[in-house]
Amino acid sequence: MPAIVGPVAINSISGGVVTFGDSFYVSPKGTSKTSAGSGSFNTGNVIITNNGLSATNTIDPDINDQNIAANN
Template identity: 45%
Template sequence: MPAKVGAVKVNNVGNSSVFNIGDVYSMSPESTAKTYAGGGSFITGDGIRIRLGQSTTYVTDKDKLDQNIT
């Protein structure tokens, strides 16, 4: 059954967002991200002690492609 839509005002649509008005069969938004972090960066909790000494994060990527969206 067709949708009847009145007036719509769109102020902003972000980079990885989906905007649709009316009937839709399928929607599948996709996005990718690459995060660099050193040792112990994503540890959460109370009273955590981290002793890494010297930590190095290598961020070189020879092929430049990891998660291709086509």
């Protein structure tokens, strides 16, 4: 049975899924890539990191990591 959806205003979406009308199968997709060196992503009250030299290789020779464009 079709759904009737009236005027909609979405100001902001921070994660989650928004669906309108009939939804049989909802499959949200998203990808991201993060590069971080040593001593990164630490959480706590007192953090002591001793890194003499840190280098992060951000070269990506294969360009495409997680293709989602054709997988809708």
